[in-house]
Amino acid sequence: MTTIHVLNGPNLNLLGTREPSIYGQDTLADIERSLQAKASAQNFGLVFRQSNHEGDLIGWIHEAGLSGSPVILNAGAFTHTSVALHDAIKAAAAVVIEVHLSNTHTREPFRHGSFVSPVARGVIMGFGAHSYTLAFDALVQTGLKSMSS
Ligand code: DQA
Secondary structure, three states: OOEEEEEEOOOHHHOOOOOHHHHOOOOHHHHHHHHHHHHHHOOOEEEEEEOOOHHHHHHHHHHHHHOOOOEEEEOHHHHHOOHHHHHHHHHOOOOEEEEEOOOHHHOOHHHOOOOOHHHOOEEEEOOOOHHHHHHHHHHHHOOOOOOOO
16 A cells, blocks of 8 residues: 655644634644545555654655655745755655645745755645645656656
């Protein structure tokens, strides 16, 4: 059974109360529930994690990539700052779909760049909690393989 890893970065534990006009009313637990329902219905395993610490995310990317499990990654603000996450994705040859609740390109200029995008298979942003379910569908429908395979 393929297990999809959904990894969430800093401040996403506060979804639901965090700037709801930007990020919506759904909590991270709501997002996990809807992905778990999709995964169960389609016979995929699901690992769903959140951390405010860059090193945790790096370790989890290594774990997923080295075990051949695809990743849906919302790296939060680390998206815009972390060469280490970029390197981790490459080092573990992880198949990653980058997601964001908000459309970062319509926001402050410091959110316009991403260290994840150049090493992601694709990017889905701007659809609130639906960004995650769209990423799940994209991953499943495109075969869960790396671009090079
Ligand atoms: C975010 C966008 C980032 O710029 C921000 O730092 C976040 C959330 C999003 O999902 O829209 O924490 O990744």
